[in-house]
Amino acid sequence: MRMKCRVQQLENGGMRITCGPVRQSACQVAGCDEDHVALCDYRAGDGKTCDKQICGAHRTRVGANIDYCPDHRDQIGINAK
Numbered sequence: 001m002r003m004k005c006r007v008q009q010l011e012n013g014g015m016r017i018t019c020g021p022v023r024q025s026a027c028q029v030a031g032c033d034e035d036h037v038a039l040c041d042y043r044a045g046d047g048k049t050c051d052k053q054i055c056g057a058h059r060t061r062v063g064a065n066i067d068y069c070p071d072h073r074d075q076i077g078i079n080a081k
């Protein structure tokens with residue numbers, strides 16, 4: 001099973017690092033534990049896509065069946081709302 005550590009920014013300014021098995025269905029945006037509903041379709045080169053798992057709140061539809069994660073949405077300058 002794949003293991004992953006995630007760093008979470010706490011409201012008091014501290015950091016929490018959690019390591020454990022990857023929940024396959026979880027959104028991969030830092031600090032988000034929602035189930036993912038889409039994969040980022042941003043073209044990362046070499047014919048690959050970003051494939052980040054994103055939940056309904058973090059996905060941005062940029063076309064029919066094309067969704068971007070927040071990082072790539074920012075990168076191409078699409079406004080979420």
Ligand SMILES: [Zn+2]
Pocket residue numbers: 027028029032033034054055056057058
């Ligand atoms: Zn999310």
Ligand SMILES: [Zn+2]
Pocket residue numbers: 040041042050051052068069070071072
């Ligand atoms: Zn992405």
